[in-house]
Amino acid sequence: MEICVIGAGYVGLTSSVIFARLGHKVNCVDKDADKIKKLQEGSVTIFEPGLEKLLVSFNRNMSFSTNIEKAIEKAEVILIAVGTPPLPDGEADLQYVNEVIQTIASLIYSHKTIITKSTVPIGTNDKLVQMLLDLEVKRERFNVVSNPEFLREGSAVFDMLHPDKIVVGLEENDKESLFTMKQLYYGIDAPFIVTSLKGAEMIKYASNSFLATKISFMNEMARICDTFNVDIMDIAEAIGTDPRIGSHFLKAGIGYGGSCFPKDLKSLIHTAQKHDLVPKLLMATEEVNQTQVDIYMDKLTSHIPNLSNKNCTVLGLSFKPNTDDTRSSPAIKLINKLVEQGANVHSYDPKAIYEQKNVIQHHHVMDAIKEADCVIITTDWNEFLHLDWKKIKKNMRGNLILDARNLLNKITIEKHGLRYVGVGR
Numbered sequence: 463m464e465i466c467v468i469g470a471g472y473v474g475l476t477s478s479v480i481f482a483r484l485g486h487k488v489n490c491v492d493k494d495a496d497k498i499k500k501l502q503e504g505s506v507t508i509f510e511p512g513l514e515k516l517l518v519s520f521n522r523n524m525s526f527s528t529n530i531e532k533a534i535e536k537a538e539v540i541l542i543a544v545g546t547p548p549l550p551d552g553e554a555d556l557q558y559v560n561e562v563i564q565t566i567a568s569l570i571y572s573h574k575t576i577i578t579k580s581t582v583p584i585g586t587n588d589k590l591v592q593m594l595l596d597l598e599v600k601r602e603r604f605n606v607v608s609n610p611e612f613l614r615e616g617s618a619v620f621d622m623l624h625p626d627k628i629v630v631g632l633e634e635n636d637k638e639s640l641f642t643m644k645q646l647y648y649g650i651d652a653p654f655i656v657t658s659l660k661g662a663e664m665i666k667y668a669s670n671s672f673l674a675t676k677i678s679f680m681n682e683m684a685r686i687c688d689t690f691n692v693d694i695m696d697i698a699e700a701i702g703t704d705p706r707i708g709s710h711f712l713k714a715g716i717g718y719g720g721s722c723f724p725k726d727l728k729s730l731i732h733t734a735q736k737h738d739l740v741p742k743l744l745m746a747t748e749e750v751n752q753t754q755v756d757i758y759m760d761k762l763t764s765h766i767p768n769l770s771n772k773n774c775t776v777l778g779l780s781f782k783p784n785t786d787d788t789r790s791s792p793a794i795k796l797i798n799k800l801v802e803q804g805a806n807v808h809s810y811d812p813k814a815i816y817e818q819k820n821v822i823q824h825h826h827v828m829d830a831i832k833e834a835d836c837v838i839i840t841t842d843w844n845e846f847l848h849l850d851w852k853k854i855k856k857n858m859r860g861n862l863i864l865d866a867r868n869l870l871n872k873i874t875i876e877k878h879g880l881r882y883v884g885v886g887r
C-alpha cells in the first residue's frame with residue numbers, strides 16, 4: 463500500500479517505520495523542514511530505543527519530505543499523526559488536525575482512507591467528515607477512520623509491533639475501511655476492536671484516564687502510608703497479585719507526566735464539563751497529580767528548611783526513562799520550584815536536555831553530585847540503580863537522598879552513611 467503519514471513526531475515517525483517494516487511504501491511528511499532534513503540524512507530526531515535501527519533497515523520503503531501535495535496525491539491511505547496539545551482551558555487544540563484536513567481536501571482526486579491516529583476529542587472525526595463534505599470533496603472519494611494509538615514512549619517500537627489491540631472506529635455506513643485496516647496491519651498479531659468513530663475516540667481517553675487514575679490512587683495511598691510508616695512498595699506488590707487489580711501502573715512517585723496523560727485528562731474533563739457533567743474522579747486524579755511535586759518539596763524542606771544557596775542535584779529530566787522527552791515532566795516542575803526557593807540546581811539525565819539559565823546541566827553524574835547538599839531522583843533511569851554510593855557520599859556536602867521514584871534500595875543507601883527519603887515508605 464502507498465501510505466502518506468502526516469507528522470513526523472513520536473507517533474508519526476514510529477508508525478512510518480513500522481508500516482515500512484510491514485512492507486508498505488511510506489511517505490512521511492512534516493512541515494518542520496529541519497526535522498525532515500535530519501530524517502532524510504538517516505538520523506532519528508527523537509531518542510526511542512530500536513527506532514533508528516529499523517529506520518536504516520527499512521529505508522528502502524520510506525521517504526521523508528515537506529511536500530504534502532505530492533505525498534497525498536500518490537497515497538491510498540493518509541494517516542494523520544499531528545499534535546493535539548492542550549489550550550489554556552484544557553481543551554484539545556485541533557488547529558493542526560484541521561489544517562491537515564483543509565490541505566487534504568484540496569488534493570483528493572482518487573479514493574483516500576483518511577486515518578486519524580492523533581488523540582482527538584469525542585465527535586472530532588464526525589466533524590472532519592463534515593468538514594471534507596463542506597469543502598466539496600465528493601462523498602465517494604473518502605472514508606474517515608479513527609485508529610487511536612496506544613504506544614508508550616521509550617517502548618514505542620515494541621508497542622507498535624506487539625499491540626494488545628488495534629482499535630478501529632468506522633463511519634456508520636463504511637463497509638470498506640475495515641478491510642483496508644486489516645491490510646495495513648497485516649503481519650501484526652492483535653485483535654481488532656471495531657466500533658464507531660466516537661467509540662474509538664472514547665476508548666483512547668478512557669484508557670489514558672484509567673491509567674492516570676491508577677497512578678494517582680497509588681500516590682494517595684503513599685501519602686497515607688507515609689503517615690503510618692508503612693511501605694507503599696509492599697502494598698503495591700500485594701494488591702498487584704489480585705488479577706482484578708493487576709500489577710502494572712502501581713508505582714507511587716512524583717506523579718505522572720509526559721505529552722499524553724496530563725493533556726488527555728484535561729481534554730476529557732473539558733469535554734465532560736462542556737456537556738454539563740462533573741467528572742469528579744478525573745478531577746481528583748488531576749488534583750493529586752498536580753500536588754504531588756509539593757509533597758516532595760515539603761519532604762525536602764523538612765530536612766533542609768532553607769534551600770537558598772543549597773546545592774540540589776536533580777537526577778533525571780525526562781518524564782520517564784528511555785526517552786528524551788521532557789514534556790510535562792515532573793522533574794522540570796520540581797526544578798522550577800527549587801529555583802524559586804533560591805537553590806543552586808545541578809542536573810543530569812542520560813538523554814534529555816533541559817536548558818534553563820538557573821540550572822547547570824552536567825554530562826556526568828559525578829560532576830552533578832559534587833558538593834551537593836541533597837540528591838533527588840526524579841526519573842527512574844536504570845543507570846541510577848548502579849551508582850557508586852560510596853563515591854557519591856565522599857563527593858557530597860550533605861547526605862540527603864530524596865528518591866522521588868522509589869527506585870533505590872534504602873538499606874544500600876543508608877549503609878553508605880547517607881540519609882534515604884522515599885515515597886510512602
Ligand SMILES: NC(=O)c1ccc[n+]([C@@H]2O[C@H](COP(=O)([O-])OP(=O)(O)OC[C@H]3O[C@@H](n4cnc5c(N)ncnc54)[C@H](O)[C@@H]3O)[C@@H](O)[C@H]2O)c1
Nearest residue numbers: 469470471472473492493494543544545546558580581611
Ligand atoms: N507521544 C506519544 O507517546 C503518543 C502516543 C499515542 C498517541 N499520541 C497522540 O498522537 C498525536 C501526535 O503526538 P506526538 O507526540 O507524535 O506529537 P509530536 O509533537 O511529537 O509531533 C507532531 C508533528 O506534527 C507536525 N505537524 C503539525 N502540523 C502539521 C502539518 N499541518 N503538516 C505536517 N506536519 C505537521 C509537527 O511539526 C510535529 O513534527 C497527539 O494527538 C498525541 O496525543 C501520542
Ligand SMILES: O=c1ccn([C@@H]2O[C@H](COP(=O)(O)OP(=O)(O)O[C@H]3O[C@H](CO)[C@@H](O)[C@H](O)[C@H]3O)[C@@H](O)[C@H]2O)c(=O)[nH]1
Nearest residue numbers: 611612613614615711712713715717718719720722781782
Ligand atoms: O506506575 C506508574 C506508571 C507510570 N508512571 C508515570 O506515568 C507517566 C506516563 O508513563 P507511561 O504511560 O509509561 O508513558 P507514556 O509514553 O506517556 O504513555 C501513555 O500515554 C500514551 C499517549 O497517549 C499512550 O499511548 C500509552 O498507552 C500510555 O501508557 C510517566 O511520567 C511515568 O513515570 C508512574 O508514576 N507510575
